[in-house]
Amino acid sequence: MERDARRLHASSFGAAAVAYAEHRPDYAPAAVRWALEPAPGPRVLDLGAGTGKLTGTLVALGVDVVAAEPDPAMLTELRRALPDVRALPGSAEAIPLPDASVDAVLAGNALHWFDMVVAGPEIARVLAPGGILAGLWNVMDNRVGWVAALEQVGGGAAIGPRDTFGSWRAATAGSHLPKTGLVARFGSPEQDEFPHGQRRTAGSLVATLATRAGMLVMPEQERAATLGRIRAFLASRPETTSGEFTLPMLTGVLRVRQL
Ligand SMILES: C[S@@+](CC[C@H](N)C(=O)[O-])C[C@H]1O[C@@H](n2cnc3c(N)ncnc32)[C@H](O)[C@@H]1O
Known part of the structure; x- marks a missing residue:
């Protein structure tokens, strides 16, 4: 993705902050433990x-x-949901913390938005x-038949390569860490996946997909058509046509250690 388009996508979430907080999944605790x-x-x-x-x-x-x-x-939503957490305005390219002040930097569905050429040395500074x-x-488990079919129906803006089990490893390790220019200062990347899931209805799954950056920046007509296709698909499948179901997911983790 070229620089301007990436900036547009990276800054798209605020307009949907309330829906984001309501509909995006949390992370598998086992994945977070492994990361740390x-x-x-x-x-x-x-x-x-x-x-x-x-x-959380x-x-x-x-x-x-x-x-x-x-x-x-x-940030306002975060402070509302977790009032006891210290929450600071700041980006990966200008982290509002002193040198060597944290033992780990974690990024949930966010590392791909950082300009790693600048953010890599900045992360190294605070570690x-x-x-x-x-x-x-958080990736969808497209080894499950209906999820693989949903991926086809949704298209890349709703479900991209970083969003499915089948492709997230290649879409993350290969593209993010080498850009840090710090490969020599970090050990080899390790990757793993941990089972996860999110209770959804057809309606709430459509709402979840609508909070994706590719959907948020899409022209309104195209967005409505894409969401309509997804809605029709979910109504047609026995797994998702009525009531609650578990969206099969995994939390994928890419970790490196500063040498
Ligand atoms: C998909 S959301 C993930 C939010 C949260 N970590 C989660 O797991 O739900 C991506 C977040 O990255 C933030 N972001 C985008 N560019 C960033 C940057 N350069 N530095 C830090 N955060 C950035 C966005 O504002 C947005 O809140």
Whole structure:
């Protein structure tokens, strides 16, 4: 994605902050524990924290978390949902923390929005020696037949390569960390996936997909047509046609350790 388009997508979430908080999933606790396993201490920065989905999981795990988020509307939602968490305005390219002040930097569905050429050295600056950088992505399990079919119907704006089990590994490790220019200062990337799921109805799954960046920046007519196609598909499938179901998901984690 070219620079201007990426900036537009990266800043698209605030307009849908309330829907985002209501409809996006949280993260599998086992995935967050694995991300933090090699961290040298308990201080964690949730970077690009949004409305606090990952922050909430971190709080529940009892770690010492500070959140940073550049979008004022997202930050307002986070502060409303988690009033006891220290939540700061700030971006990955200008992190509002002192040098060596955290043991891990985690980014939930956010690392791909960072300009890693600038953000990589900035993340290295705030990490203590041996600190962890981990990206987490909630992906749909497209080994399940109806999810694979939904992926076809939704198209790339609703469900992209980073959003499914089949392609997230290649879409993350290959493209984000090498850009840091810091590969020599971090160990080799490790990746793993952890089972997860989200209780949804057809209506709430449509609402979840509508909060994706590709959908938020789409011209209104195209957006309505895409959501209409997804709605019709969900109505046609026995798994999703009525009532609540579990959307089969995994939380994928990409982690590196500062040497
Ligand atoms: C898909 S949302 C994820 C929010 C949250 N981490 C979650 O798991 O729900 C992406 C977030 O990254 C933020 N973001 C975009 N560009 C950023 C940057 N350069 N630095 C830090 N955060 C950024 C957006 O404002 C948005 O809140």
